[in-house]
Amino acid sequence: MPVATVGDAASAERAVTTDDIDAYAELTGDRNPIHLDEEYAGETAFGGRIAHGMYSAGVVSAALARLPGDVIYLSQNLSFENPVRPGATVRAEVEVVEHVGGDRVRVETVADADGDRVVSGEAVVLSVPHGE
Template sequence: MPVATVGDTATSRMTVSDDTIAQYAELSGDHNPIHTDDDYAEATMFGGRIAHGMLSAGAISAALADLPGDIVYLSQDLSFENPVRPGDTVEARAEVAEALGGDRIRVETVADVVDGDRVLSGEAVVLSVPHEE
């Protein structure tokens, strides 16, 4: 299988449900009431519950995994731009922007709510190596 090269893109979609948020809270141990408590979250600047930021970042990881070759994360810079709410569908996009030498590539990463606002942007540095069968 080939490796990722400049210009390659991949996308992934994830619908965030109440169950997804509850499961992420259990897996991560992050029980911040802005994610888990309707009454508490209603009184915040967001006016209701929002998903964990890193839950949305998982859609970026899924997009990276769909690039050619085996992808191994080395680093990820993220800017959280808007909240994701229960019921939103997040679409993430990864585009290989630069070959850094050897197996390393720089990938531009973004995630948007479908038909809505950008929720994340940033860049990743990953290894892209041939997939061994």
């Protein structure tokens, strides 16, 4: 299988449910009431529950996994730009923009939810042929 090269792109998407948010909180231990308590969250600037920011980042990770070769995260910077509400669909898109040496490439990463940018950033990943 080939490795990821400049110009390669991939995407992934996931509909966000309250069950997903609850499961993410249980899995990670992040039980911030902005994510879990509708009454509490309704009193905040968000006006209701929102998904964990890293939930959207996880969809970015799923998109990276769809690039050619075996892809291993080395680093990621993220900007969280807008909240994601239950019922939204997060769509992540990634594109390899630079070969940075060896088996490493730099990848632009973005995610939108129902037309709003929710995450942007870039990653450096290791991309090797499958099975190596």
